[in-house]
Amino acid sequence: MTFGEDSRPLDRDAPDDASALKARKACINCRKQKMKCVLQGSSEACRRCRRAGLPCVFVPRANAAQLPSLSGTLDLDFKNNVLSRLKVVEERLSIVADGDMDFGAVGMFSAVSEQSPEPTPDGPLWNAIVLLQRCSPAVPPSIWQRDTIESLWSSFHDRMPGLHFMPDKQTFSTPQPILLASILYCSSSRGPPDVLEIAPQFFTVLCNAIAQLSIPSSEIGTPRESTVSQEECSADFNSR
Known part of the structure; x- marks a missing residue:
C-alpha cells in the first residue's frame, strides 16, 4: 500500500x-x-x-x-x-499591617479607662490590653470593658491560686499580651453562660496575638526584658 x-x-x-x-x-x-x-x-x-x-x-x-x-x-x-x-x-x-492598624481602638479604650480610674498596680495589665486591642480591631468593643477584664482576670487566679508551672507558684502581675489573651479566653470559656458568649471573641483575640509573632517588629512580638524582671521581683517579694 x-x-x-x-x-x-x-x-x-x-x-x-x-x-x-x-x-x-x-x-x-x-x-x-x-x-x-x-x-x-x-x-x-x-x-x-x-x-x-x-x-x-x-x-x-x-x-x-x-x-x-x-x-x-x-x-x-x-x-x-x-x-x-x-x-x-x-x-x-483581621490581620493588618502595622502601618494600617486602626488606632481608634486605643481612644475607645481610653474612654473606658476615664470612667473608672486605673489603679497603679494594674498598669502593666492594661498596657497589655491596649496592645491586644490594636491587633484585634474587629472584635466588639464591649469585651474590653474594665469590669469584664477584671472579672475574668480575678476568676482565673481564683481557680488557679498557685500556678504549678510558675517558680514558687507566684501569680501573674505583668503578663505578656499573648499570655493575657490566653488567660482571658480560658477564663471566659469556663465562666457562666453570659460570660461564655464572649469566649469566641477572646479566642479571635488570641489568634490575632499569635499571628502578630509572624509580623516583623510588631509590638506583641517584641520581647520585654523589664516585664520578666518585674515578675521575678514580684515572686521574690511574695516569697518573703
Whole structure:
C-alpha cells in the first residue's frame, strides 16, 4: 500500500488541534487501563471517561512534550487559589499591617479607662490590653470593658491560686499580651453562660496575638526584658 505525495500536504495543513491531541496522548483513566484515549468532536473528555461519568484529567509524563501554555495556566490558577484562600484567612483573623492598624481602638479604650480610674498596680495589665486591642480591631468593643477584664482576670487566679508551672507558684502581675489573651479566653470559656458568649471573641483575640509573632517588629512580638524582671521581683517579694 502506498500513500503517495498527496498525503504530505494534508499533514502540513493539519489544524493545531491535531498537534494538541497528539501531545495529549492519554488521560489518567485510560493510561491506568492501558487503553487508547479517544476524543470525539470538540468534547474535552474522552469517550471512555464520558461514558463512565469520570473526570477526564490529563497529566503529561515527565519525559513527554507538553504545551507550555497549559502548564503556565495551571500554575497561575494554583497561585491565585492560594492567594485567595490566604486573603480569606487574613480577613477572618483581621490581620493588618502595622502601618494600617486602626488606632481608634486605643481612644475607645481610653474612654473606658476615664470612667473608672486605673489603679497603679494594674498598669502593666492594661498596657497589655491596649496592645491586644490594636491587633484585634474587629472584635466588639464591649469585651474590653474594665469590669469584664477584671472579672475574668480575678476568676482565673481564683481557680488557679498557685500556678504549678510558675517558680514558687507566684501569680501573674505583668503578663505578656499573648499570655493575657490566653488567660482571658480560658477564663471566659469556663465562666457562666453570659460570660461564655464572649469566649469566641477572646479566642479571635488570641489568634490575632499569635499571628502578630509572624509580623516583623510588631509590638506583641517584641520581647520585654523589664516585664520578666518585674515578675521575678514580684515572686521574690511574695516569697518573703
